[in-house]
Amino acid sequence: MENRGDDAPDRAGLDTGRSAERLAPSLLALTPAQTERAIERLGGRAFHARSLRRHVIQEGRILPEQWTDLSARLRQALMERLPPVAGEETDRRTARDGTVKFLTRFAPSAAAEGVPARQGGAVETVHIPSHRDVGTATLCVSTQVGCPVRCPFCASGRDGLVRGLQGHEILEQYVRGRAIGPLGRSVVMGIGEPLLAYPALAFALEAVRSEMGLGARRITVSTVGFPDRLRQLAPTRPGFQLAISLHSPDDEQRSELVPLMRGVPVEEVLQAGDHWFRETGREVTYEYVLLGGTNDSDGHARRLAERLSRRRATVNLIPYNPVEGDNYRRPAPEHVARFQSLLEERGIVATVRWSRGLEADAACGQLRRRGN
Numbered sequence: 001m002e003n004r005g006d007d008a009p010d011r012a013g014l015d016t017g018r019s020a021e022r023l024a025p026s027l028l029a030l031t032p033a034q035t036e037r038a039i040e041r042l043g044g045r046a047f048h049a050r051s052l053r054r055h056v057i058q059e060g061r062i063l064p065e066q067w068t069d070l071s072a073r074l075r076q077a078l079m080e081r082l083p084p085v086a087g088e089e090t091d092r093r094t095a096r097d098g099t100v101k102f103l104t105r106f107a108p109s110a111a112a113e114g115v116p117a118r119q120g121g122a123v124e125t126v127h128i129p130s131h132r133d134v135g136t137a138t139l140c141v142s143t144q145v146g147c148p149v150r151c152p153f154c155a156s157g158r159d160g161l162v163r164g165l166q167g168h169e170i171l172e173q174y175v176r177g178r179a180i181g182p183l184g185r186s187v188v189m190g191i192g193e194p195l196l197a198y199p200a201l202a203f204a205l206e207a208v209r210s211e212m213g214l215g216a217r218r219i220t221v222s223t224v225g226f227p228d229r230l231r232q233l234a235p236t237r238p239g240f241q242l243a244i245s246l247h248s249p250d251d252e253q254r255s256e257l258v259p260l261m262r263g264v265p266v267e268e269v270l271q272a273g274d275h276w277f278r279e280t281g282r283e284v285t286y287e288y289v290l291l292g293g294t295n296d297s298d299g300h301a302r303r304l305a306e307r308l309s310r311r312r313a314t315v316n317l318i319p320y321n322p323v324e325g326d327n328y329r330r331p332a333p334e335h336v337a338r339f340q341s342l343l344e345e346r347g348i349v350a351t352v353r354w355s356r357g358l359e360a361d362a363a364c365g366q367l368r369r370r371g372n
């Protein structure tokens with residue numbers, strides 16, 4: 001189902017045999033060619049399929065009343081057998097700055113032959129109005145329900161991984177985000193580790209690129225940076241911007257802050273980043289969450305600068321967003337500025353990302369913990 005090749009042997013469950021059954025979990029699980037075949041089975045024509053995908057994917061119109069060019073009969077058949085989305089929005093918060101954060105709950109997916117039914121669960125998505133391109137927003141999407149990385153300062157991994165999202169579930173977040181307003185950029189920085197849900201992510205991003213019109217260059221994928229996976233992926237030139245969560249220049253401390261990466265030396269991660277740059281021609285951004293009194297000393301800044309000198313890379317400093325029940329501190333703005341200038345004095349380009357929409361529980365992973 002995640003295969004967009006039109007000759008895919010998997011026909012996305014199109015032939016269920018029983019008339020009332022769904023043709024797929026949602027329209028978003030089908031490729032354009034598969035959608036045409038599905039619509040024909042419901043009595044429509046190929047151009048109806050194209051129109052439907054334009055409404056839903058390009059314009060974010062998920063209500064059948066909005067598909068005014070389709071007959072009432074076809075709309076009815078679609079709602080019964082090929083609904084536009086599979087999940088349900090269960091919570092939404094809007095912050096004063098216009099940031100909207102919403103929670104989508106997905107049902108357990110049907111068991112395929114030889115594959116156990118997957119558990120359901122909720123993920124969060126954030127629609128952040130852009131300062132740079134007024135009238136558009138940056139969408140932050142999730143790739144897994146829960147997360148196996150278990151960084152101690154992050155709310156998303158508290159209970160570990162429930163399951164990876166399917167391609168249509170990732171795409172659904174884009175469609176629901178588009179329904180709020182036009183998207184100019186996207187960051188894959190919500191719940192989960194994108195490289196562990198990669199086939200699903202690639203499926204969704206292909207539709208986002210070709211049908212929503214959001215080019216890969218406008219998409220940033222953030223990962224803890226498994227060196228082997230990055231080395232395999234780089235030659236395929238996926239086009240998106242790569243961000244690697246580093247969080248410490250020191251092997252031992254990184255193992256504490258990014259537990260799933262224990263045993264992988266920082267240098268190996270950086271070398272995979274260098275390889276990525278050589279293969280794709282696109283610079284890697286290293287993310288560094290600043291935890292007051294933990295990884296924000298002058299020594300940390302100097303050692304980080306040393307690691308990155310002579311490398312084509314930039315650093316994105318993220319002052320820690322407090323998460324209920326953990327013991328980290330958010331550093332003072334002056335301290336953040338000092339860390340940044342220590343890097344810059346050594347020739348490393350460093351930016352600071354102050355999170356927005358905090359009063360809407362927009363700090364990473366927090367809406368899901370409340371909404372569950």
Ligand code: SAH
Nearest residue numbers: 154189192193222223224245287320321364
């Ligand atoms: N698993 C991926 C994407 C998830 S989060 C990754 O680790 O890169 C995107 C970024 O937000 C990561 O750099 C993550 O470490 C950071 N982050 C998580 N919780 C945070 C918090 N409470 N405050 C600040 N940054 C946080």
